[in-house]
Amino acid sequence: MAQNLDALRLALQHSPDNAPLLLLLAEGCLEEGLVEEAEQCFHRVLQNDPAHADARLGLARVAFLQGKTSQAAVRAEQVLSDTPTCAAAYLLLARIHVTENELARAKAMYDKGVALNAALADPGIEKDLRGVKPSGNDDSSRKRGAMTSSGAFLESATEDKDEDENDDDGHPRGGAAFDLGLADFEKPKLNFSGVGGMEVLKEEIRMKIIYPLQHAELFKAYDKKVGGGVLLYGPPGCGKTLISKATAGEIKANFIAIGLHQVIDMWIGNSEKNMHEVFELARQNAPSILFFDEIDALAADRRDLRQSAGRNIINAFLMELDGSESNNDGVLILGATNAPWHIDPAFRRPGRFDRTLFVPPPDEPGRAAIIEVMAQKKPIAELDPKALAKKTEGFSGADIKAVFDLATEEVLNQAMKTGKVIPLTTKDLIKAAAKHKATTKAWFESAKNYAMYSNQSGFYDDVLAHLGLLKR
CATH class of the missing domain: 1.10.8.60 (Helicase, Ruva Protein; domain 3)
Incomplete structure (x- = not known):
């Protein structure tokens, strides 16, 4: 296999934009575990053809192999939004749902994929899904309609009058209901005393997050809203989620953790509804912390998928974050990312994720x-x-x-x-x-390049200081 890969690399030197060759090299790299090189190949294909379904799905597979399940699910869903007949995307979503123990949803995705292409049948997935009935929330009970690659809206010939009706509490019935299992969320018992180390970061959080929420009346006297967005970035495994939950425990706030793949829906309009309902849940239970893991999955799609229907969910997220139509007072939005260099600058402008905290490995x-x-x-x-x-x-x-x-x-x-x-x-x-x-070394190798050569705004000064390349 190594010789085959070398031959493909040599061929690409003479034809660097050859999409079939790049895809072949990417597949070979994935088989050999060369995930980063495969990712580069998929990106090179998309530079010339941003709508290339195989390359977009390839990036979803790469994200899944890297453990970025939210990003993988978001990318796969958006491939299906533009190419509803992409069987491989359904299979990837099935694998993602299996890893998260959402077996009913996995069964629904798997059955759709195999129905489109029986050759993709996977005995391993079938074993995991044996005896599982598909969820009714993934097909007929959802809104009938999908976005094609040309932007046209397709409606199913079948209709269900009950789908537009509400239950006695005013909530949508059937597939229109948004249920992430968040109804029973509670205030975390974990606080800073249960988090080892991170003393410098804890003090930063106290100054930027906790004290403003504890002294809300003082802030109101200066007509300053309490809440807003804070971006946590750093190497994987350093406690971004843990410190977020402990922050909620410190201020006795409700903690709502959301994976973007829980919000994204392949049917047109549903994703925006889901996003609005998540923010409404946080507003109704303020003070609250709304935590989005792998936020770069959303920001990266804004950059890579300019012509995709996925831009709608990004714009909806930014509108909710701005609080342009609702009051976000008392709601703190935390976003965590291992890849801050993929965050669109629009996400970091004042009023959005304008406060950033570097979460380094512990000393x-x-x-x-x-x-x-x-x-x-x-x-x-x-x-x-x-x-x-x-x-x-x-x-x-x-x-x-x-x-x-x-x-x-x-x-x-x-x-x-x-x-x-x-x-x-x-x-x-x-x-x-x-x-x-140590798994952090690979992250710092990438971060160092961005910090040295793409740091005009000083965003990566904390990284340089941690590496001893910036004196303060």
Whole structure:
């Protein structure tokens, strides 16, 4: 395979814009695990043909392999919006829903994909979906209509009068109902004391988020609204979601976490409705924190899909964020991203995500604090957090958890042989840490390039300071 890839790379030197060659190279790279090179190939195809369905779906597959499920789902849904007969997009959505244990939705997507192309049948997915009935919210009970690649609106010949009716509480019935399982959300019990390290970030959050909400009357005296948007960015696994939830716990606010794929709907108009209802839910339960993970999935689509119907949901999001038609007072919108360089500048203008917080990997004292928190529910004979912290330079919180998992697996192998609980030791953890590589290094390699050469506004100054390239 490596020789085939080299031959394709050589051919592309003579024909750099050859879309079939680029797609072949991308597929080969995906088979070999060269995800970043595959992503570059798909982007090169889209530079010449922004509507190329295979390349757009390829970026969705890349996002899925990188663990960015929201971005993958958003991209796949928008491919279907423009190309409703793309069977592979249905299969990808089925895989995404399976990973999130949304088996009814996965079954509906899988059945549609296989009906369009039986050759795509996947025994692995079928095994996961055995005995599952498809959800009624994914087909006939949804709004009858889809957007074609030419922008035309197609309506089904079948009609259901009940679909436009409301129930006794005024909520839409059937597929028009927006149900993300958010009705029972509550104020998080987690606060800053349950988050190890991040002391500098916690103080920034207090100054930019907590104190304004705690002293709302003082802000009103200066005619300044309480709320707005805050963007959290940094390497994956460093606690952006955790610190967001803890922030809600600190101010005793409702915390509503949303994945963009929960809002995006392939049927025209539904996505905008869903987005409005999410914001309305937050407004009705203020003070509240509305948390959007992988916000770059939305911002990136604004850039890549200029002719797509997906622009409607982006504009709807920005309108809700602006509060142009509703009052967002008391609602804080937090967006988290691992790829801030994909965020459209329109998202960062004043009044939107104008406040940014860099969430770096924990320093040595922070790692020691995280280690202590993670060790609380483990059988440990002796623990030296400082010693382990020294051996985990550059590790994220997720990396430290992986170290505990590796050490636990080793000890469990011995415990199963003896039938007795064997406590973990610092030696076990240090041994496990030597086997694990920090996942933040790859992120900083990319971030450094943007920080050095695309930092006219100073957006990446915190990254440069963390790398020791900027003195303050």
